[in-house]
Amino acid sequence: MSKKRAYTVTRNAGLFLGLGGIALLVLQLGTTAAQSPFWFWTALLAMLVGGGLFSLGQYQGTVAGIKNDGVWFNPLTNKGLWGWLLGIVLTAFYILLYFYPEVLGYNSQGQSTGLIAFFDPLSYALNGKAATQWFVYGTLYTLAILIFGLKFMLKYRGNRYQLIKTGANIFFQLGFAFLLPELLAKLNGDSPYFAKDLKNMWPLNYYFFEDWHLDAMASGGTLGKLMLGSGVLMIFVVSPLLTYRFGKRWYCSWVCGCGALAETAGDPFRQLSSTKISVWKFERWMIHAVLVFVCVTTLAVLWTYTAAADNALGWSQQYLWYFSLVLLGGTLLFLRGYYGKQLPKDAQYAAYSTLIVLLFAVGLRGWNGSEPLFGISSYQLRSWYGFGVGAVFSGVLGVGFYPLLGSRVWCRFGCPMAAILGLQQRLFSRFRITTNGGQCISCGNCSTYCEMGIDVRAYAQKGENIVRSSCVGCGICSSVCPRGVLRLENGPVAGRTATQKLEAFVKTTTA
Amino acid sequence: MKHPSNTLIIIGNGVAGITAALEFRKHSTAPVVVLSDEHPYFFSRTALMYVYMGHMKWEHLEPYEPTFWKQQNITLVQDRVLQLEATTKTLHTASGKSYAYGQLLLATGSEPRKATWPGKEAKGVQGLYHKQDLEQLEALTPNIATAVVIGGGLIGVELAEMLHCRGKRVIFLIREQRFWDQVLSKEEAQCVAEHLIQHGIEVHCDTTVAAFESSAKGELSAVKTTDDLRFEAQFAGVTIGVTPQIEVFKNSGLNVNKGILVDAYLKTNLKDVYAAGDCAELQQPPQGRNSIEPVWYSGRSMGAAVGSTLAGKPIKYDPGIWFNSAKFFDIEYQTYGSIASKADATTTHWFWKHPTKNCSFRIAYDSKSSSILGFSTLGLRLRQNQCIQWIEAKTPVHQVMNDLMEAHFDPEFSPRYLKKIQQQFLSQHPTFVPKP
Numbered sequence: 001m002s003k004k005r006a007y008t009v010t011r012n013a014g015l016f017l018g019l020g021g022i023a024l025l026v027l028q029l030g031t032t033a034a035q036s037p038f039w040f041w042t043a044l045l046a047m048l049v050g051g052g053l054f055s056l057g058q059y060q061g062t063v064a065g066i067k068n069d070g071v072w073f074n075p076l077t078n079k080g081l082w083g084w085l086l087g088i089v090l091t092a093f094y095i096l097l098y099f100y101p102e103v104l105g106y107n108s109q110g111q112s113t114g115l116i117a118f119f120d121p122l123s124y125a126l127n128g129k130a131a132t133q134w135f136v137y138g139t140l141y142t143l144a145i146l147i148f149g150l151k152f153m154l155k156y157r158g159n160r161y162q163l164i165k166t167g168a169n170i171f172f173q174l175g176f177a178f179l180l181p182e183l184l185a186k187l188n189g190d191s192p193y194f195a196k197d198l199k200n201m202w203p204l205n206y207y208f209f210e211d212w213h214l215d216a217m218a219s220g221g222t223l224g225k226l227m228l229g230s231g232v233l234m235i236f237v238v239s240p241l242l243t244y245r246f247g248k249r250w251y252c253s254w255v256c257g258c259g260a261l262a263e264t265a266g267d268p269f270r271q272l273s274s275t276k277i278s279v280w281k282f283e284r285w286m287i288h289a290v291l292v293f294v295c296v297t298t299l300a301v302l303w304t305y306t307a308a309a310d311n312a313l314g315w316s317q318q319y320l321w322y323f324s325l326v327l328l329g330g331t332l333l334f335l336r337g338y339y340g341k342q343l344p345k346d347a348q349y350a351a352y353s354t355l356i357v358l359l360f361a362v363g364l365r366g367w368n369g370s371e372p373l374f375g376i377s378s379y380q381l382r383s384w385y386g387f388g389v390g391a392v393f394s395g396v397l398g399v400g401f402y403p404l405l406g407s408r409v410w411c412r413f414g415c416p417m418a419a420i421l422g423l424q425q426r427l428f429s430r431f432r433i434t435t436n437g438g439q440c441i442s443c444g445n446c447s448t449y450c451e452m453g454i455d456v457r458a459y460a461q462k463g464e465n466i467v468r469s470s471c472v473g474c475g476i477c478s479s480v481c482p483r484g485v486l487r488l489e490n491g492p493v494a495g496r497t498a499t500q501k502l503e504a505f506v507k508t509t510t511a
Numbered sequence: 512m513k514h515p516s517n518t519l520i521i522i523g524n525g526v527a528g529i530t531a532a533l534e535f536r537k538h539s540t541a542p543v544v545v546l547s548d549e550h551p552y553f554f555s556r557t558a559l560m561y562v563y564m565g566h567m568k569w570e571h572l573e574p575y576e577p578t579f580w581k582q583q584n585i586t587l588v589q590d591r592v593l594q595l596e597a598t599t600k601t602l603h604t605a606s607g608k609s610y611a612y613g614q615l616l617l618a619t620g621s622e623p624r625k626a627t628w629p630g631k632e633a634k635g636v637q638g639l640y641h642k643q644d645l646e647q648l649e650a651l652t653p654n655i656a657t658a659v660v661i662g663g664g665l666i667g668v669e670l671a672e673m674l675h676c677r678g679k680r681v682i683f684l685i686r687e688q689r690f691w692d693q694v695l696s697k698e699e700a701q702c703v704a705e706h707l708i709q710h711g712i713e714v715h716c717d718t719t720v721a722a723f724e725s726s727a728k729g730e731l732s733a734v735k736t737t738d739d740l741r742f743e744a745q746f747a748g749v750t751i752g753v754t755p756q757i758e759v760f761k762n763s764g765l766n767v768n769k770g771i772l773v774d775a776y777l778k779t780n781l782k783d784v785y786a787a788g789d790c791a792e793l794q795q796p797p798q799g800r801n802s803i804e805p806v807w808y809s810g811r812s813m814g815a816a817v818g819s820t821l822a823g824k825p826i827k828y829d830p831g832i833w834f835n836s837a838k839f840f841d842i843e844y845q846t847y848g849s850i851a852s853k854a855d856a857t858t859t860h861w862f863w864k865h866p867t868k869n870c871s872f873r874i875a876y877d878s879k880s881s882s883i884l885g886f887s888t889l890g891l892r893l894r895q896n897q898c899i900q901w902i903e904a905k906t907p908v909h910q911v912m913n914d915l916m917e918a919h920f921d922p923e924f925s926p927r928y929l930k931k932i933q934q935q936f937l938s939q940h941p942t943f944v945p946k947p
Contacts, residue, residue, distance in 0.1 A: 063710060063841055065840065065841030069565055070564070070565035071565055071566060072565045072566070073565040074565075159922060159925075160922070160925055161922045161924045164924055277576060437834070437894075437896050438808060438834070438895065439808075439845070441557040441558070442557075442558070442807075443557055443558030443561060444555060444558055444567055444571040444573075444574065445558070445566065445567065448567050458574065461574060475923075482838040482843070483836040483845075484836065484843050484920065487892070487920050487921075487922060488922065489923075
C-alpha cells in the first residue's frame, strides 16, 4: 500500500509540473512585452518532464498488461464533466488557431506578440524566422505526440507491435513532420512556401495541386522539384504498393501525423467511437462525399491552372484529361479483371458514376477551355473545401471533439486519404485481421476499444476474418482480446475474407 | 398468450438459446419467442466482469442492437417460467401468462453451486453468475474492505481480479493443493498462483471455509477457514462451480439427472421438447467430452445444432475436438484436445516454460503411436484450426513440432517463443522412441 502511494506522488508531481508548463503558455495570451527565452525553455521542459513523470508514476509498479480499469468510471474518459471541459477548451483553441490567430498574438503585418512570439527562440533556432501560429501549433502537436506516446508505450509495454508502432509515430512526427521541414525551410530561406513534409501527401494535403503551391514548388529549386516529384510518386506509386502489402495501417496508424496524435494523445478516448450501425452508414456516405469533393476541387483547380499554356509545370488540360481517364479506367478494368462479377456493388456504383461524371465534363467542356470546369470558380470550390474540410472538420471537430466522439472523428468520417487507402484495403490488399477459430466469447472488448467504431465482435463471434475499409490496423482489438482471438496479418489476397461460420464448430452429421 | 401452433419457444436468452434462435431463423420463418427473466436482451455472460471493472458499459455486452431482433422477427419477452405442462404444450409464467408452444427449447443455463457452510445466510455471501449477482455485488462494493473468494476455478479468479481492481483486499481460498488442479499441471498452476500473488492476491491453498460470522444486522463480518484462520471480511464470493438450473422442470415429466437428459439430437423424453447449453446432460457424450459442459463454446455449438434440428434439418450434436480458453489476470490460457493435468500410463507430456516470463507450452501425445493428443499454453496464442487439424489427423508429435510455427498466432513482432520451443523439443527428442 505504501508503495502504491509513492507512485502516486510521482504521478501527481508530474501532473503539477506539466500543468505548470501549460499555465506558462496560457499566461502569454494578451501580453505584448517581449518575454525572456528562459521562460519559454522552462515551459517546454516542464511539459516534457512533467508528462514523463506523470506516465512513469501512473504505470510504475504495475504488472505489464492492458489496463483499462475504471475507464468508464472516469469523468474525463466517459464523456463526463472533465471530458466536456477538455472538449470545450480544445475546440476553443482550434477556433482561435484557425480563425482568430491574432488573439494568440499573431500579426500578419509585422512582429507577433503573446503566445506566438513566446515560441520565437525555438523557431529562430530551427528555421531562422519568427514563429507563426502554425509553428506554435506544430510544436505543441509534436510535443503531445512525444508525451502521450511515452505514456502509451508504458501502458502497452507488454506488446511489441504497440511499442514499435508508437516508435514510428514519434519518429515520423518529430523527424519528417517537424524538424526536417523546418531545417529545409532554413536552407531554402528565400523561396516561396511549399510543403516539405514528404509523407503529407495529396489528398490529405489538399493544397498540393493548387496553383500557388505548384508554382512555389516549380520555382523552389532542386528541393521544390524533389517535393513535387515525390508528392506525385507517393500518391500514385508508393502508397498503393505499401497499402497492397500491409494494408492502410502503414499510413494511418504508423506514419500519418493525424493518426499519430489519435494513437497517442487520443488513446484515452478511443472507446468513445460509436459502433452503431446507423453511424457506420453515415460514415460511409460522409467520408466518400469528402473524397468526391476533394477530387472535384482538385480537378477544377488543375483545369484552371493548366488553361494557361505557359503554366510553370508545362502541363496541358488535355493531358489532365488523359491522365484522369486512364487512371480511373485502368483501375476499373483491373478490379473487374480481378473480382469479375464479385466486385462489391457500392464499389461499382462509385466507380461508374465517377467515370460518367468525368466523361460528362469532357463532353461539356471539350479537351481544352477557359471556363470553370463545373461551372463554379475553382477558387470558390477550394475555399469552401479549405474552410469546411481543412479547418472545421480536420481541426476543430477532428481533435477538439476527441473527449466526446473519440479519437478518430476526422480519420473515420472526413479524411479523403483514409477513404482512398480504405477502398484499396477493402478491394486489393494482403491485410486482414484473422479470427482464431471459434475462440470468441463475444465479450465486446474489441468493439469497445476500436477507435474506428468497427463492431469487431460481429465478425469475430461468427469466426469471420475482418476486412474493413476503415480499419487503420492499430492492433488494439488484438491487444485487449482476453482470449487471443484476433491477429493482424498480411497474406494472400485470395480467400482473406474466408469465413469459418459457426457451423464449422459443430460437425454437420446430417441425419 | 395465443401463438400459432408452429411457434418455437426458447426459455433462456443466453448463448445456447440465442444461437439456436438465429440458426433456426436461417432455415425457417416460423414464429420464435424467447423468454428470459434475467434481462431482455442477449448479453455476453463471460464479460460481466469487465462492466464491474469499468472496461465496458453494460450496453457493450450486448452483441446485437435492440432493432436487430425485430429485423429477425424474434420476439423477446422478459418473464419467468414457473411451470411446463407437457400434455397441453403450455408454459405458465410468473406474470400469470400462459404460452402455447409448437416446439420448446430449454436453455436455462446454470446457477452457482450454493454454500453449505454454517452462517451461509449472511448478507455478503453470494455467487457470481447472473446479472442480478453483479448488481448485488455492485451495491455491496462501497462497504467492502476485504473480500474472500472461495473456489480455485475460473469464476473464482475472475472475481478475485474484479474485486482487486476496485481496490479491495482479496483472500483467495482454494480447497485443493493448487489452483484449478483438475486442468492445469503443477507448473502451470504454480505460474498462475505466483502471478496472482504478484498482483497482491492472498492465495491460500488446501483450505476452505469452516464458517461465516455475521454482525447483529446479519451482514458478513468474518470468514473462518478449515486451517483455523479467521479473516475479517465484508464479502465472500462463493465460486465452487455451477449446476444446471432445472428446478422448475422437476415435476413436469422431463427425465432429469443432474441436468435435463437429452439424446444426440438434444431431444428430451417429452415430445417436441429439446434442451441445450449448460442445463442439458448428454446421455451418451461423444468420446473425450463430458455429459455436462457449462462453457460458452459448448453452449454455442449445441445452440447451432439444435437450431437447425428444430427447423427441420436434424443435426447430431458433435462438438468435435475440445477447446477452451481463459485469462488469469494478465495471463492468457488456451487448450486444445485432450490434455490432463498430468500424464497417465499411456500418454507422455512435454513441458516448456520461459525462465522469467509467464509463458509456457505443454503437449500430450500417445506414448506408443506418438500421435498428438492435446495442447495447453499460458501466455502464448496458438492457431486453433492448425491444432485441431493436427489432433484430428493423429499427427505424430515430431511432425507437429517440426511444423510448429504454423500454429503461431501471437501478435506481429512478438518474440517467437514457438521457435525456441521447437528447437528445445527436437534437440531433446532427436528421434521418437516408443515406450515399451
